[in-house]
Amino acid sequence: MKTRASEERGRPSDAVDYDKQRRVAKGAMAWLRLLNFPDIRFRFDIVEVLATSPDAPEITLIRNAFPLPEYYVY
Numbered sequence: 001m002k003t004r005a006s007e008e009r010g011r012p013s014d015a016v017d018y019d020k021q022r023r024v025a026k027g028a029m030a031w032l033r034l035l036n037f038p039d040i041r042f043r044f045d046i047v048e049v050l051a052t053s054p055d056a057p058e059i060t061l062i063r064n065a066f067p068l069p070e071y072y073v074y
Contacts, residue, residue, distance in 0.1 A: 001046075001047040001048075001049060002015050002016060002046065002047075002048055002049070003049040003050075003051055003057075004049075004050060004051070005051050005052065006050075006052055007050065007052075011048060011050070012046075012048040012049060012050060013046045013048045013060075013062055013065065016046055016065065016066070021044070021066045021069070022069060024044060025044070025068055025069055025072060028042065028044070028068075029072055029074070032074065037074070043063065043064045044064070044065055044066050044067070044068070045061060045062060045063050045064070045065055046061075046062040046065040046066075047059065047060070047061055047062075048060040048061075048062060
């Protein structure tokens, strides 16, 4: 989840760059390794919160926001 108070510096999802995607994927693979690589389907989503109004923040779910990097095999 990424939150921003305005779009002045872009959408919240814009902050989920390649390095953040890599760190999330690395953590996911470590977790799956601890579970002995269960036979499950997974995806990487981003929940974007734009809090321009404290009474009604804009919440967007971006499904399959990025793939598992090619150097990881699952």
